[in-house]
Amino acid sequence: MHLDWGPEVESFRVELIAFLDEYAPPQTRPRRDFAMSVHDAEIIPQWARDWQATLFDHGWMIPGYPPELGGRNASPVQTMVYLEEMSARGIPRALHFPGYAIVAPSLLDFGTEEQKALVPAAIRGDAIWCIGMSEPNAGSDLAGLQTRAVLDGDRFIVNGQKVWTSYATVAEKCCLYVRTDPTAPKHKGISMLIVDMDTPGIDIRPLTHINGNADFAEVFFTDVEVPAANLVGALNDGWRITQGSLAHERAGLWVEGVARLEQTITGLVDLAHRRGVANDPIVRRRIAEGYQRAASLRALGYKGFTSFAQGSSAPEHSYMKLASSEQGKALYELGMEIQGAYGPVVDEERGEEAGRWALSFFVSFANTIAGGTSEIQRNIIAQRVLGLPRSG
Amino acid sequence: MNFSFSDDQLLVRDTARQLLADQCPPSLLRAHTDDITAARPLWEHLSDFVPLGIGPLVDLCVFMEELGRVAAPVPFFATACLYAPVLEAVGEHDLDAVLDGHASGTVALAGADGVWHPNAETRKTFVPDAASVDLVAAIAADGAVTLLASPPAQRIETIDTTRCLYDVETAVPGTSAGTISRAALDAVLARATVALAAEMVGTARRLLDMTIAYAKDRIQFDVPIGSFQAVQHKLADMSLDVERAWSAVYYAAMAIDAEDDDRDRAVHVAKAAAGEAAKRAAKDGIQIHGGVGFTMEHDLHLFLRRAFGAEALLGTTGWHHDRLADLLI
Numbered sequence: 001m002h003l004d005w006g007p008e009v010e011s012f013r014v015e016l017i018a019f020l021d022e023y024a025p026p027q028t029r030p031r032r033d034f035a036m037s038v039h040d041a042e043i044i045p046q047w048a049r050d051w052q053a054t055l056f057d058h059g060w061m062i063p064g065y066p067p068e069l070g071g072r073n074a075s076p077v078q079t080m081v082y083l084e085e086m087s088a089r090g091i092p093r094a095l096h097f098p099g100y101a102i103v104a105p106s107l108l109d110f111g112t113e114e115q116k117a118l119v120p121a122a123i124r125g126d127a128i129w130c131i132g133m134s135e136p137n138a139g140s141d142l143a144g145l146q147t148r149a150v151l152d153g154d155r156f157i158v159n160g161q162k163v164w165t166s167y168a169t170v171a172e173k174c175c176l177y178v179r180t181d182p183t184a185p186k187h188k189g190i191s192m193l194i195v196d197m198d199t200p201g202i203d204i205r206p207l208t209h210i211n212g213n214a215d216f217a218e219v220f221f222t223d224v225e226v227p228a229a230n231l232v233g234a235l236n237d238g239w240r241i242t243q244g245s246l247a248h249e250r251a252g253l254w255v256e257g258v259a260r261l262e263q264t265i266t267g268l269v270d271l272a273h274r275r276g277v278a279n280d281p282i283v284r285r286r287i288a289e290g291y292q293r294a295a296s297l298r299a300l301g302y303k304g305f306t307s308f309a310q311g312s313s314a315p316e317h318s319y320m321k322l323a324s325s326e327q328g329k330a331l332y333e334l335g336m337e338i339q340g341a342y343g344p345v346v347d348e349e350r351g352e353e354a355g356r357w358a359l360s361f362f363v364s365f366a367n368t369i370a371g372g373t374s375e376i377q378r379n380i381i382a383q384r385v386l387g388l389p390r391s392g
Numbered sequence: 393m394n395f396s397f398s399d400d401q402l403l404v405r406d407t408a409r410q411l412l413a414d415q416c417p418p419s420l421l422r423a424h425t426d427d428i429t430a431a432r433p434l435w436e437h438l439s440d441f442v443p444l445g446i447g448p449l450v451d452l453c454v455f456m457e458e459l460g461r462v463a464a465p466v467p468f469f470a471t472a473c474l475y476a477p478v479l480e481a482v483g484e485h486d487l488d489a490v491l492d493g494h495a496s497g498t499v500a501l502a503g504a505d506g507v508w509h510p511n512a513e514t515r516k517t518f519v520p521d522a523a524s525v526d527l528v529a530a531i532a533a534d535g536a537v538t539l540l541a542s543p544p545a546q547r548i549e550t551i552d553t554t555r556c557l558y559d560v561e562t563a564v565p566g567t568s569a570g571t572i573s574r575a576a577l578d579a580v581l582a583r584a585t586v587a588l589a590a591e592m593v594g595t596a597r598r599l600l601d602m603t604i605a606y607a608k609d610r611i612q613f614d615v616p617i618g619s620f621q622a623v624q625h626k627l628a629d630m631s632l633d634v635e636r637a638w639s640a641v642y643y644a645a646m647a648i649d650a651e652d653d654d655r656d657r658a659v660h661v662a663k664a665a666a667g668e669a670a671k672r673a674a675k676d677g678i679q680i681h682g683g684v685g686f687t688m689e690h691d692l693h694l695f696l697r698r699a700f701g702a703e704a705l706l707g708t709t710g711w712h713h714d715r716l717a718d719l720l721i
């Protein structure tokens with residue numbers, strides 16, 4: 001047991017900081033804890049696209065990958081240092097994560113050579129991807145998805161509907177989960193297809209988030225033709241990929257989640273001073289409780305990382321996802337409460353930090369729902385970590 | 393950052409676990425409730441480990457966690473986590489006898505308010521194990537340390553029958569052992585606080601493990617109660633709290649061992665996280681056991697007692713959050 005990361009990381013850290021100082025654009029500098037601000041008209045603004053490409057070209061997009069995939073063959077410990085330094089500065093890698101965090105590892109694990117050739121553009125952000133998993137009748141119960149794909153010669157014909165598809169309005173490609181064997185048990189009849197979003201028969205209808213952004217959409221598929229070569233992995237073996245991609249989604253995100261909690265606590269301290277309640281014993285205790293939970297969670301993340309770096313898969317992801325998303329919600333709510341009557345005010349003039357607290361509170365609901373709800377995380381902990389019997 | 397135990401630490405853990413499984417069953421806790429001398433043979437075995445008290449804090453925490461798991465009713469915390477480091481800080485030669493396992497001791501510091509800070513009161517409170525150790529080190533307002541043999545001590549009845557606390561009259565003749573500086577005293581208390589938090593995590597994990605086992609075993613409505621989601625989610629939240637508290641404790645121990653700048657905050661985080669974990673594990677543990685958990689006959693209450701006793705010692709969860717607030721705001 002020791003605190004330091006060892007000598008191998010110091011030159012790495014110095015190099016990273018020098019790169020950030022030189023290249024990080026001004027838009028990445030202010031603290032942006034509401035991931036997409038209402039002030040950005042575009043879902044993925046040009047500066048964010050440029051920044052992601054710059055990271056890739058300098059080997060700083062996914063440091064653990066080789067240079068041709070936007071990395072520098074960094075060790076797990078170096079990758080952890082990278083995530084810490086980026087998140088401590090509040091610098092995002094990209095404003096859309098499906099391509100680099102879910103699609104890239106899935107294609108590298110399961111794709112054909114042609115499919116793997118799509119990976120660099122997915123990581124660099126040249127091609128924006130969306131993930132078509134959820135449907136009106138298949139949310140937490142993802143394996144209940146019904147969008148049908150029928151193999152017809154050298155193509156699939158796809159019919160059905162996806163929902164809550166983030167970035168669908170701007171995406172070039174979709175990682176689409178479809179039912180290819182309706183007679184098999186529900187986990188065994190699912191396949192994954194790569195679908196070009198401009199294929200005829202795809203109808204995208206934007207849906208607006210509760211904070212006012214149109215960041216996700218309903219996507220309808222009517223007789224959409226998809227080349228058979230776009231099947232990823234084996235036919236009817238798509239469930240295995242979903243398990244992998246959800247794990248990828250959770251893997252490194254905890255560092256950013258915990259850093260966001262810590263930055264929010266710093267913001268709460270400043271807010272309490274500005275609002276004249278920094279000596280209120282209840283406010284003080286609640287801020288300290290938030291700090292304690294973020295700090296103990298960071299320690300738990302490091303513990304999980306220790307097992308991960310030693311090659312064993314750690315169950316900590318569900319704990320981290322559950323606790324950081326729930327804690328985030330509580331902290332933004334506290335930020336509103338501290339402002340009393342002004343808590344819900346979002347106008348630029350009179351609202352604290354242009355309504356940061358109320359808007360972030362709204363956005364924080366996404367985190368306890370998307371990527372597996374808090375209830376689903378508790379089910380996973382109970383059944384897979386603690387070994388309790390499945391219900392019903 | 394590395395959270396894996398070294399081979400030596402694993403050896404400490406496994407040796408302690410084995411020994412305690414044999415020598416410290418719940419029946420001993422019950423015997424000790426009636427007669428505190430019942431735990432003497434156990435203490436004979438455990439006094440060999442006292443040198444951990446002045447070594448790396450991570451190693452001490454490994455051992456304390458095991459003691460917490462069995463709620464060991466021995467003056468190890470008093471001797472190794474309080475007394476020995478105070479003697480070490482003042483350069484007292486009696487330390488050798490303590491490290492050899494020949495002498496035991498405790499520290500008397502808190503006054504009537506129960507808070508462990510220097511004060512001018514001579515009647516000290518919440519002194520752990522004062523009646524079962526050889527010497528009590530009384531610490532005066534200016535840090536003067538006096539060693540007292542069998543000073544007048546009166547047991548404070550608490551819900552925790554596994555660790556005995558006493559009021560001690562310190563205005564009695566004793567041997568002067570020098571003066572401990574404020575910084576040295578704070579360092580001793582910081583280490584003791586993290587060690588106690590480690591003990592609490594051990595107790596919390598015991599409560600969690602007992603409850604998981606029960607939830608898999610107990611059948612109602614023809615199925616194990618552990619298949620009910622209301623029960624599963626309680627257990628998931630309990631285990632989350634235990635996991636994060638464990639991590640916070642070892643982070644704090646590493647921070648102290650490395651003299652890291654984050655150590656003052658980390659100490660409060662560790663004790664508060666351990667408090668949240670232990671209290672939740674105790675309360676929800678009883679709830680999930682149903683009626684049998686409310687009986688004296690079942691062992692669960694022994695650990696509930698230990699958990700809430702430790703929660704109140706060296707600062708409650710709320711107290712540590714308030715000290716943390718003082719560092720943050």
Ligand SMILES: Cc1cc2nc3c(=O)[nH]c(=O)nc-3n(C[C@H](O)[C@H](O)[C@H](O)COP(=O)(O)OP(=O)(O)OC[C@H]3O[C@@H](n4cnc5c(N)ncnc54)[C@H](O)[C@@H]3O)c2cc1C
Pocket residue numbers: 130131132133134135138139140141163164165166167216366369370371372373374375376379621
């Ligand atoms: C901002 C945002 C972005 C998203 N982006 C995408 C995307 O890009 N692609 C995509 O495919 N999906 C996306 N989703 C969808 C997301 O994955 C689903 O919303 C999520 O899986 C929950 O499904 P649901 O909304 O149908 O809720 P439901 O599954 O209907 O759940 C409703 C409630 O019931 C509870 N519940 C359900 N099952 C259980 C159970 N077994 N035990 C206990 N409680 C249960 C849930 O916890 C929840 O509280 C996004 C969602 C959000 C909010």
